Amino acid sequence: MIAITGATGTVGKALVSTLVEAGEPVRALVRDPRLLGPNRVRVQLAFSDLGDPHALRHALRGTDTVIHLAATIRDQPPRRVEEVNGLGTLRLLRAAERAGVERFVFFSAIGATRFQRTRFFRSKALAEEGVRESPLGTTIFAPSIIYDRDDPWVTIMRRLALLPVLPVSGSGQARFQPIWARDVARCIVASLGRVGDARYELAGPEILSHEEMVRLIAAAAGRHRPVVHVPLPVVRSSLIWLRRLFGEAVFATWEEAELLEIPMVTPCGTADVESLGVDPRRMGDVL
Numbered sequence: 001m002i003a004i005t006g007a008t009g010t011v012g013k014a015l016v017s018t019l020v021e022a023g024e025p026v027r028a029l030v031r032d033p034r035l036l037g038p039n040r041v042r043v044q045l046a047f048s049d050l051g052d053p054h055a056l057r058h059a060l061r062g063t064d065t066v067i068h069l070a071a072t073i074r075d076q077p078p079r080r081v082e083e084v085n086g087l088g089t090l091r092l093l094r095a096a097e098r099a100g101v102e103r104f105v106f107f108s109a110i111g112a113t114r115f116q117r118t119r120f121f122r123s124k125a126l127a128e129e130g131v132r133e134s135p136l137g138t139t140i141f142a143p144s145i146i147y148d149r150d151d152p153w154v155t156i157m158r159r160l161a162l163l164p165v166l167p168v169s170g171s172g173q174a175r176f177q178p179i180w181a182r183d184v185a186r187c188i189v190a191s192l193g194r195v196g197d198a199r200y201e202l203a204g205p206e207i208l209s210h211e212e213m214v215r216l217i218a219a220a221a222g223r224h225r226p227v228v229h230v231p232l233p234v235v236r237s238s239l240i241w242l243r244r245l246f247g248e249a250v251f252a253t254w255e256e257a258e259l260l261e262i263p264m265v266t267p268c269g270t271a272d273v274e275s276l277g278v279d280p281r282r283m284g285d286v287l
Contacts, residue, residue, distance in 0.1 A: 001062050002192075003027045003101075005050070005092065006069030007043075008035035010151040011107070014185040015067065016043060022189065029059050029070075050088030051079060056095040066096045067105040067188060073120050074253045081255070085123035090130050097136060105188065106131045108142045110177075110201055110264040118258055132197075139191050143202035144177040144264040145213075146184055149287060154217055156251060161218035166225040169235040172211030175263045177203035183273065183280045190276040200272040203265070204280045210260045213283065220287035232261070 002019060006012045007028035013036070019026050020042045027044040028036060036043070046059035050070060060066065072084045089106065096104050112124040131138050147154055160167060179202050187202060208216070211227060218225055239254040266272075273280050 001025045001027055001044075002065045002067060003029060003046070003060055003063040004067045004069065005029045006071065006107075008032070009069055010148050010181050011146055011184050012069050013037070013039075014148065014181040015069070015188055018182070018185040018189055027059070027063060029056075050084060050091060053091050053095060056092055057098065060095050060099040060101060063096075063099065064102045065105065065192065066092065066101050066103070068092055069107050071107065071120075071124070073256050073259065074248075075255075077248065081119045082123045085120065086126045086130075089127035093130060093134055093136075097134065101136060103137045103139065103192070104131060104134060105139045105141070105191070108140055110142045110144050110203070110266050111262060112142065116262070118255065118262065120255065120259060121262070137195070138197050139194075140199040141184075141187065141191075141202055142199065142266075143184060144179055144204065144266070146181055146202075147178050147283065147286075148181040151181070154287070157214055157217040158221045160214075161221055161223040161225055164225065165228045166214060166218055167230050168211050168214055168227050169230050169257050170210075170232045170261055172214070172227070172229060173209050174261050175207050175209050175265050176213065177205075177207055177265055177269075178213060178283045179204040179273070180281050180283070180286045183278050186278045187273055187276045190278065200276065201266040201268050202273055203268070203270055205270050205282055207265060208283065216284055217287060220284065 002024055007016050007030055016039050027046050029046045029048045033040045033045050048055040048059040072081055075081055076084055108124045108128040112121045114122055114125050116122050184202055235257055236254050243250045243253055270280055
């Protein structure tokens, strides 16, 4: 049995579909199963929360593999980013150890270190350290930016392209190696049969700046717009005030916008992806 957290996210949806199609037994740890779509009747459901060790213990009974995708970029009141990404991972890890799980698969991020400027990267780095120290067999994936055709970020960019001009925060020159969620799911599945601890950096076949990705999304939607660069202080103050006005319903937060200022590029290129038998697709072809 394969237990998955974050099954309703961008990677989670692609992974659940891939596993179900392959006939693998899947248990999704969810809070709202409706977000699984049609797959909610094709998998086992476990209602749990990373902040509830008791629920996690029951959710992992009878599982041999845990794939931990759940994470957050913004605070989820009353829990902060550090608790969800850091402490939540450690709680799940301890529950997996007690449940006799054989393999723990964790998603970190390219460039995650204790000294990064954002709380997301720092919390991911601390969680990754905890995973590496576990006695379980572990697989760590550190991806660049992951996208899908209709994921929340691509959807927001597509909607912004309805404006007369295309707003890009800051210089827009931070570089990424975007990788399609379906390719990521295939990498995870390919890794499951391997033994020993491993770490893979997942990157797509091209290096694109933030601005180039935004232009690509707009062009794929049939909208070619001139780009306007919005100074970061303006972006920061605007998003902070919008969050104060609209709370958690705000379309984006400063923490999310700030991540697009941090490069996520690996010198390995697509080597790790290809070592898992996956030929990653270009972003323009997918969109």
